[in-house]
Amino acid sequence: MNRLFTGITLGFLALAAAAGFGLVTSCNIAGGGGSGAMGGLNLLLTDGPTDEWSQIVVVIKSVSLRGDGWTEVWKADTADPAAGKVNLVDLSTVVSILQKATIPVGTYDRLRLVIDTDPASMTLVTDDGATIDPADVTVVDPSGRGEITVELDPWVTVEEGKDTNLLVDFDLAHPLSIVNLDGKVTISLKVRHKLLPRRLASIQFARTIGDITAAATDLTAFTVKTPQGAEITFGVNADTIYVDADANAAGTFEGLRALAGTGAALVASNMNADGSLYARRVWYAAEMATLPQFTPEGLVRRVGDNWFTVMKKRTEALSAGSRYHRCDWSSETVFVDANTVWTFHDQPMGTGTSVLAHIARGFRVEVTFADPEASPKVAATVNVRTAHAEGLVTSATADNFTFGWWDRTRTMVYSAVADHTFGWWFYGLPSGRSTAVADFIEAVDQARAARLWLFACANLYWDAAGTRWVVEDLVLAPLRLHDFTRITTGYTAASGTMVVSTYDCWDRTTPVDMTVALDTTGDLQTVVGSFVWNGQTNLATFTLPVLPADWEALLTPAVQRVKIWVRPVKADTAWSWHAYSVIAYTFVR
Known part of the structure; x- marks a missing residue:
């Protein structure tokens, strides 16, 4: 079978660069000047959650920042197998410190990462434990050098004698990070500057x-x-x-x-x-x-009546006394008994196996054992560091909202805990966090009126008084239109929109027409991609991004298949649908 059908294609494309056609970069950046003054920089890494993979291990070779010129912030020691090796899944909901650097004071507007593009350097393991053979991995590297360039917005300023934090997000939660079409999978790692x-x-x-x-x-x-x-x-x-x-x-x-x-x-x-x-x-x-x-620390993968499994990282020296290390990731089963003490951010949650009813896949925990040498291992303490839930928002009221999946839903309560009150925003716009419940209800109603599925990720906080999880932050995911969506009126730059014919996502049969706006300016610009498969040569071409100047030629009714993710946008009292991303599929027979 052709590698196109069995392989995984990794495209290292920066999200900010992919949407960078609307960004303006000033030439008046002051960084790395000749004064000799130096400041500190904490280079931090994080990642969005994914439930489809247990390991996505890549090797970062170097990181640089651009001021007056490029300044190398960190470089991996090629003699050390562990240097630069990062499991992106292990970074879900947490921050890892890659480097504490001392660099020239000034302002920096871009970050450049260099990734090892050799498939043999990567480890890809699906959630059910299947490891992808490196022979089935194709790396799409537009630069030819494994480079990812990220616009820093806002720019990062390093001051003399002070430490500055720079958080870089490998964004597995972005809808274009993993694109699966009939078994042909494209993983396009999105990297962005994330505000603290x-x-x-x-x-x-x-x-x-x-x-x-x-x-x-x-x-x-x-x-x-x-x-x-x-x-x-x-x-x-x-x-x-x-x-x-x-x-x-x-x-x-x-x-x-x-x-x-x-x-x-x-x-x-x-x-x-x-x-x-x-x-x-x-x-x-x-x-x-x-x-x-x-002591294991990591993501909960499975939960039973008196046990759970947690993914942990193991690091060890290559040999006794060696300063070089190797690392890998694996799951460990932890048992719970009547004496196990549970906490959330060191606040009491309860004791014993009954607390497992409040624990779910994707929570991050740290564990101490009653006896580290015993087998099986029984937890003395379990401290929940982060907790979240994912699902469909099906309805919302002033007091709560219904959340979950088709076969099971539950009522989620807005947090009123001091310093942890409820807020919500659309994915990609954390600066737009709102505490207005009425606006949230209206956004939910817009999705219901359009007959779209509104997925969301809820960051939870433990309400000790109510002995329950409450929602502190709710991030609304891009709304995906039906797979059989077709363009009926092509995109025009003059209108900034196109018209599509899609289907009711709930009954999957009722046709629905929708006008979709594409954004070339603003805080969240539309990313357009093109996937072309040539049946005569059995080759595929994936282009990302397609620049706005080419949208009119690409986004026409002649496109055979299109995938679109949207969000509702309110201007004054009117709502309209704006595209996060559009992928046009063309099949040449």
């Missing part, structure tokens, strides 16, 4: 593992060098919990300091309001391989 949340303390960091390089004599901080080569300093205080992993007992800062220069640490951390990091829990040992086996 309002409360820096709410950022959930992936655990940091590495060699202990220094520890302050005044007992206030210690430094860890990660397998990626980043040296990260963590502050500590009286609330920091230490665990001596070698002794399987409570530890101390002095015990950690004794291993400076020889031992390793695993750190669970958060960020202070000033952007500095503090360690809330630290495991230390003479050998790095001891640490991950002591």
Whole structure:
């Protein structure tokens, strides 16, 4: 069978670059100047959730920023197999620190990542455990160099003597990240600059593992060098919990300091309001391989009556005393008994197996074991770090909304917890977060009137008083039109719209006409792509983005198949439908 039908195509295309035709880049960027002044930059990585994959492992080779010229912020050590290796699924809902760099002060407007495009360097594992053979992976690399260029909006300013945080999002949740057409799958990794949340303390960091390089004599901080080569300093205080992993007992800062220069640490951390990091829990040992086996931390994959499985990362030295490491990911089964203590952000949730009714796939947890050496492993404590739910919003009222899937729904309550009150926005527009429930109800009604499925992701917060999950943030997903949608009136630049004939998504038979606007300006510009399959040569061509100047020629009734994702937009009192993305499919027989 042709590789086109069995392979997975990876296209490394930046979302900001794909929509970059409407962006204006100034030539007056001040960065990397000759003053010699330097500032700090924390390079952070995160990712949107996906339920279709358990591993999407890629290797980042380098990261640079553009000021007056390009400044290399980080480069992988080619001699270290673990350097730059990132499982994008493992970054779901959390932030990982790739580098703490010192760079020239100034303003930077672009970021450039270089990815290893050799399929043999990647690991792709589906959610059901099937590993994709590298021979079935085709890498689409438009630059020929594995480069992804991202517009930084707003620009990043590095100041002398201060630390600046830059968060980069590998966006698996974007509708174009994974495009599947009749078994032919295109994974087009979207990368974007993501603004930090309002409360820096709410950022959930992936655990940091590495060699202990220094520890302050005044007992206030210690430094860890990660397998990626980043040296990260963590502050500590009286609330920091230490665990001596070698002794399987409570530890101390002095015990950690004794291993400076020889031992390793695993750190669970958060960020202070000033952007500095503090360690809330630290495991230390003479050998790095001891640490991950002591306590798993990661995404919940399955939940049973008295157990759950969690995906964890394992990092170990290549050989005793080696400064090089290897890492991999696997699932571990954790059992729960009557003594297991549950918390959410260290707030009590309850004890025992009954709490499992509140735990779901995709939650991120950290676990300590009653006896790390015993088998099976039983949890002493489970701390839920992030919780979310996904599904269809089918109706909304002033008090709650109905949420779930076709065969099961539940009532979700808007959060009224102090500092965690309900807010909502359309995907890609976090700056438009609204607390207006009435506007949310109206948006839901628009989707129902158009007979479209309104999917959403709800970020949950534990309401201890009500002993229930409540919705703090609700992100409305792009609404996908029916697969049999056809263009009936072609796009024109003069109108900025096209007319399509689609179908009622609920009964799948009633025709519906819809006028769809395509945006070339504003905060969220439409991304148009073209997929052409030639039956004579058995080759496919995927073009992304197709620039606005070519939209009139492409988006016509002659297109045989089109996939469109939309959102409702309100101007004054009128609503209209705007496209997130449009993919036109042409088949040449």
